[in-house]
Amino acid sequence: MIKTFDVAVVGGGIVGLAHAYAAAKAGLTVALFECQARATGASIRNFGFVTVTGQQRGAFHQLAQRSRDIWQDVAGPAGIAIEHRGLYVAARYPESEAVLHAFLATEMGEGCEILRPQDAPFLADGQRAVLHSPHDLRVESRTAIPLLSQYLSALGVERFYSTAVTGVEQGRLTISRGTFRAERIIVCPGDDLSGLFADRIRAHNVSRCQLQMLRLDDPGIRLPGAVMSDLSLIRYLGYSDLPEARALTDRLRDSHAEHIAHGVHLIVVQSADGSIVVGDSHHYDDAPEPFASTAVDDLILDEYRAVLGTPPSILERWTGTYAVAPDRLYLIDAPLPDVRLCVVTCGAGASTAFAIAEQTFKSF
Numbered sequence: 001m002i003k004t005f006d007v008a009v010v011g012g013g014i015v016g017l018a019h020a021y022a023a024a025k026a027g028l029t030v031a032l033f034e035c036q037a038r039a040t041g042a043s044i045r046n047f048g049f050v051t052v053t054g055q056q057r058g059a060f061h062q063l064a065q066r067s068r069d070i071w072q073d074v075a076g077p078a079g080i081a082i083e084h085r086g087l088y089v090a091a092r093y094p095e096s097e098a099v100l101h102a103f104l105a106t107e108m109g110e111g112c113e114i115l116r117p118q119d120a121p122f123l124a125d126g127q128r129a130v131l132h133s134p135h136d137l138r139v140e141s142r143t144a145i146p147l148l149s150q151y152l153s154a155l156g157v158e159r160f161y162s163t164a165v166t167g168v169e170q171g172r173l174t175i176s177r178g179t180f181r182a183e184r185i186i187v188c189p190g191d192d193l194s195g196l197f198a199d200r201i202r203a204h205n206v207s208r209c210q211l212q213m214l215r216l217d218d219p220g221i222r223l224p225g226a227v228m229s230d231l232s233l234i235r236y237l238g239y240s241d242l243p244e245a246r247a248l249t250d251r252l253r254d255s256h257a258e259h260i261a262h263g264v265h266l267i268v269v270q271s272a273d274g275s276i277v278v279g280d281s282h283h284y285d286d287a288p289e290p291f292a293s294t295a296v297d298d299l300i301l302d303e304y305r306a307v308l309g310t311p312p313s314i315l316e317r318w319t320g321t322y323a324v325a326p327d328r329l330y331l332i333d334a335p336l337p338d339v340r341l342c343v344v345t346c347g348a349g350a351s352t353a354f355a356i357a358e359q360t361f362k363s364f
C-alpha cells in the first residue's frame, strides 16, 4: 500500500528540517527525504552563526529575529547547545566607525551599543570602536543538524535518509524503490541546480557561491560572542546599504583589494572545546572549483591577525557552497498547486530557515 502523509519535505539541510519542524508542530504527519546517509551540505559546513545583526533591513531582518527565537525554543528540547550569544564588530578605520554609528541610529541597532576597544580586551590593538549586539547566537552545526533531525523523529516525523526523490508530481513523490503520497510537498534542495525542478531554479537565475573555511586550535581565551570586522560592513546588507558604507567601500577597495577580489571578510566563532571557526571567502560559479586555495586562506588569516592577533594552528580546512540569486535572498516558488520549492539564495539559511518555513506554509 502507498504510504500517505500530510506533508513531505525533500532535503535534510536546515531549510528542509525547518519545514518539517513547522509541519510537525502544526500536528501534521510528515515525511522527510534526504538523499545522503546524513546531511553533508551547506547546513553542516557553516559557522552555525544565527545572525540577526547586519541582515538586510526590513522583512529579512525580521525573519532572522523570528528564526533566532525558534532556534532558542528548539535548542533545549533537541539537546543543542547555544555555544555563545551576541556579536562584536570591530572597526579599525574612521569610515567603519561611521558605519557603526549610523547602524546604531537605526531600528536595527536597538539593544546594541558601541564599546571602546579597551572594553573588548580580547581584540588585538588597533581597533577604534566595537559594536556589541546581544541579538545573535551560535550553534555547532555539525552536531546541531543531526540533533535537530533526531528531535524531529521524536516529534513523529518519519525520516528517509539515503533516499533520493527522483520525481515530484501533485500529491506524489517518486523514489527509486517506489512512491509516496503527500497532500503538500516542499522541495528544499539547497544549491542542487540540476535535480528536481532544475528549470524553475534556473528561471530564477540561481547560481552557486563557494566559501573557504578554517578551524583553528584553542587560542587560550574564551570569546564572549561572534566577532566580525570592517570587511563585514561592506558585505552584510544591514550595514552596506547604509549611505555611510560608501566611503568605507572606497577605502577598503584601496587597502584590501585582494581580500575584496576573493570576497574575504571575517567571521570568528568559538566551539565548546575552545577551537575557533574562521572564514570566509566568496567565489561565484555554477560549477565551483573543488580546490581550496592556500592564498585565500592566508587572506582570511590576515584579517584574523588584524582583529584577534596571531592565529593559532590550523586544525581543519573545508569548502562549502550555497545557492545565490541576483535579485532575492530566498525564493518560495509553486511549481504545482500543492508543491512548493524553497531555496535560500544567500548565505543566511541557518539564520532564517525557520521563519521562511512559516512563510512557505502561509503560501499554500
Ligand SMILES: Cc1cc2nc3c(=O)[nH]c(=O)nc-3n(C[C@H](O)[C@H](O)[C@H](O)COP(=O)(O)OP(=O)(O)OC[C@H]3O[C@@H](n4cnc5c(N)ncnc54)[C@H](O)[C@@H]3O)c2cc1C
Pocket: 010, 011, 012, 013, 014, 015, 016, 033, 034, 035, 036, 038, 039, 040, 041, 042, 043, 044, 045, 046, 047, 048, 049, 050, 051, 163, 164, 165, 166, 188, 189, 190, 191, 192, 195, 196, 211, 212, 213, 280, 319, 320, 321, 322, 343, 344, 346, 347, 348, 349, 350, 351, 352
Ligand atoms: C561555508 C558556509 C558558511 C555559512 N555560514 C552561515 C552562517 O554562519 N549563518 C547562516 O545563516 N548561514 C550560513 N551559510 C548559509 C547556510 O549554510 C545555507 O543557507 C543553508 O545551509 C542552506 O540550507 P539548505 O537546507 O537549503 O541546503 P543544504 O544544507 O545544502 O541541504 C540540502 C539538502 O537537500 C538534499 N537533497 C537535494 N536534492 C534532493 C533530492 N532530490 N532528494 C533527497 N534529498 C535531496 C541534499 O542532499 C542536501 O542535504 C553558510 C554556508 C556555507 C557554505
